[in-house]
Each structure stands twice: as C-alpha cells, then as structure tokens.
Amino acid sequence: MTIFTAIHLLFCGAATAVKAGQRIADVLRQGQVGAMVDLRGWVRSKREGKTHAFLDLNDGSGLAGIQVVLTRPDFDGQLLALTVGTAVAIAGELVASQGKEQTVEVQAQAVTVIGPADAETYPLQKKRHSFEFLRTIAHLRARTNTFGAVLRVRNACAQAIHQFFQERGFLWVHTPIISTSDCEGAGEMFAVTTLDPRKAAAPASQPDFFGKPAFLTVSGQLEAEALALALSNVYTFGPTFRAENSNTARHLAEFWMVEPEMAFCDLQGDADLAEAFLKYVFTQVLHRCAEDMAFFQSRIDPNVLANAEKIIHESFARIAYTEAIELLHRSGRSFQYPVEWGLDLQSEHERFLAEEHFGKPVIVMDYPAQIKAFYMRLNDDCPPERQTVRAMDVLAPGIGEIIGGSQREERLDVLTSRMQACGLDPEVYWWYLDLRRFGSVPHAGFGLGFDRLVQFITGMGNIRDVIPFPRTPLNAEF
C-alpha cells in the first residue's frame, strides 16, 4: 500500500477513527463533571467485575490515563475485544469517581474498537518490564509509563533550550550534517559515499559524490564559529554521529548536540552561559512536566528532584584544573588511575569531585594544553612546562561530563602553530584560519550532549532509554 493510499483510507474510509477527539490530559485537568467527552487512546489495562468493567485509557498526553467505566451487561459483547494495547474511541459522560485513585472517570456510552491487539501476542503486559526487554520492542515501548514520561520530558527540554537561546538573541543555525574535514579531532567518523560498497574496490577514475572523502558530522563547532563571527550569538541543535565502538550507558553512535557559540566572549562568559543554561532548562522542565518528574522521583531515582533543586538554586562550583589535581591529592583517597598534573581526569576523579567533594555540578577550567584540542585558546603567562588552555568541563553528579567548552584561539599565528604541533595541515583548514585573518575576535562556546541532559534530568540509568530509537554498535533495528 502506498502512503497516499493509506492516507486516503484514513481520511475517507474511516472518518470516525480520525475525527479529532479530546486529549485525556486536558479532560483530567479542566473537564467539568457532567460534560460529554470524546476520547481516543490505547487500553493500558482492563478489570472486569460482575456489574462493571474498568479500562485505563491513555493517549500519551500525560502520565495519568483516565478510567473508563463500562456498565454490564451493556458492553458484554465488546469486553473480550478490549484487550491491553487495543486502540479505542470512547464517548461518554465525565462523572465523579466512586473509586479512590481518581477524582473523575468516564461513564462510557459508546465504545469503538479502532485497532485491535491480540492479547496472546501483544508483547506489553500490565506488569512492569525490564528496560533491556523494552529495547527489543522499541516500536512499542513509547506506550509504557516510563517512556511516555521520558519523551514528554525530552520534548520539554528541547523546547526550553530553544526558548533559552531565543530569549537571549541567539540565532539557531543549521550547520552541515555531511562534513569533508575528516580530522575534527573527535574520533571515528561514519563515511558517506555514493560508491557501491558491494562492488569491489572502485576504480580510481570514478569520483565519489563530493570528489573527496565525506563523513557524517562529529561537531558543528567549526562552522558555528564562522557564523558567530558574523551574527555574534548562535547555536546549533541537531544530530551528531560518532563511529566509536563505545559500549556504555552514556554513549550513542547517533545523538543530539547543542552548541552555542558567542563572539566577543571569554571563558568566564562561556561558563556563566553554561550555568544559566542548565538552571533555565531544569526550571522549565520541573514546571512543565511536574507529573512526569514526580514519576521519575518515585520509580526511577529518588534523587532526581533534589538534584534538580541543587542545579536550580545552588551556584556551581568552579575550580581550575591545577587546583582540582591538588584537591584530589589532598583527599587522601586512593584512585585506580594516577592523579598527576598533565594527565586527564578519569571518570573516578570526576565523580569524586561532583558527587562527593562538592555534591553539585563543578566547572573545571584551564586544562593542560597537551590533553585538549588545537582550537582552544592558550592561556597567557603560563610557565612553558605548565601551559594551559581556556577549556571548561561541566561535571554533573551521576552523569560526568555533560558540557565541554572553551574559549577559541583567535590569534592566527598561535592557532597555526598549534595545528602544526597537533599534526594537522593548516591548508585543509584554510577557511577556519580565514576567520582569524579577517575581523577575528575573542569568542567561546560549548557542546552539550542533549541525550545526556535528558538522562541527567530524568535519572534514567542508560542513555539508550532516553532516545526513541537508539543507535549503538550492532543496534539499528528500528
């Protein structure tokens, strides 16, 4: 069946099925007892009694479904078909509930099965399922309480991010998904080609689509810098791809990243923005998704609300890398990995700082140049053996690095020699260097893993459970 045929059937063949009904969340919030309601949704559970049967109906508009009361024997002929997962339309009257778990319910007058679901083979039960199992049925897991809540919070996060930047005059810019600079320094990339990989090695005479190797982007930062040096304040928000063989609860091969970039801005301004940003997003999500957040608090992680309050109300700790090293030394703790100036902080060190020592987000700044990217601005007045760059990482309790940013090197000569020291060919980056030749200004920005942010807010333990259809090594079924 073509899509056109399907749409045609939807609108012409089953008009009653697509007539706009009311959203359950609206009815629960604003419905007047005695009003007639017209609801569409999926049956979450059915309980049958001698005189009445009860349905929990959910349409995704909120965590809570609405209870539908079916008086027997009026609906006896339909009860068998109203299994878990069935799509139904319910017409009836909103009445005060005699039950204890809800204030209102729908006294059904007409029930229409729109799409049946075979109880023998429908994979979702009324009982709780493990997240591991639900990942194998990602096309159905949005119908569960947890994933409905995750997706509503994810939506609220995205909306809050746009609102935050838009209120501050940042332009949302669209940087390319396909990139031909294969050495942005962020690890393995996915190749993009029109050459048939099933054929033997392509003849050298056959050019690929772009005439040079192309890849899926690992970051929109370099392009965002170009746009910031014209528009002052910009941000990207889009998909990002890393082909690393990472198998952890914090990594995806395809994820969403937010990258603000500000002209006329230094590292302090960058850190200030990162902190204000997180406070804003948490405030918005707590306000807009109170019910879902209460669910995460009670069913997923009993610390999510306390953590959110800390983000919103406490100022983030700020510490220089060099101080952090000294602090780790003084802690008296024995770590598995060495703590030494010039070595990167390991997960265990970051966790100690964010979770134990400070108990709130920490911004670590001014890292050694040797462990950071070429584009980060060299600090002045450093002893040569202790050269640092204006980098900052925001470390969040339970998540680790959620934001990584820096002030960018705006001086042409310094940037060129840094690239050469890092083994990069300045010729390849000619346009990036042009930005320093013409009207260069101090500028800064950061990258935020959107999915990690959702993970952080919801308390979900695995990043694969905060994105609808996760892509990870050996997993792209849906």
Place this chain on the structure above:
RNA sequence: UCCUCGGUAGCUCAGUGGUAGAGCGGUCGGCUGUUAACCGAUUGGUCGUAGGUUCGAAUCCUACCCGGGGAGCCA
C-alpha cells in the same frame, strides 16, 4: 576494544551430571466499584548457536553470537 556477569516458557527467574520448574502474562471459571485487583484451573520450552567430554549435558570443556554492568574514548 578491555574486564566482568549473564542468555532456560510471552516476561522475570530457579534448576550446577540422572524424567525441564515457579511466579507473572494468556485462556477458562468464580468473586468483587475495580485500580500492580483477588481465588481456582489451564496453557506454554530447539535450555543463545556450533562442536566436544560422558552410558547420560540446561548443568562440564572449546569456539562463536547476543545482552547487562564497569572501564577506555567522549557529549
């Protein structure tokens, strides 16, 4: 990629050399304005895959596949 734990009914798991089990789910019946409903009966298996050891393997050995947790890389 490394370390580690695991893969047995639709789901969650027990079974560690001798006839494959429980709870939940599904189905049928009963009961009840129910709400993780309850009570009874019933249904349900290529024990991840392929080899090997053994009279006999879910169980022991080898290889591989897949999943969880941790680490590295990072966002």
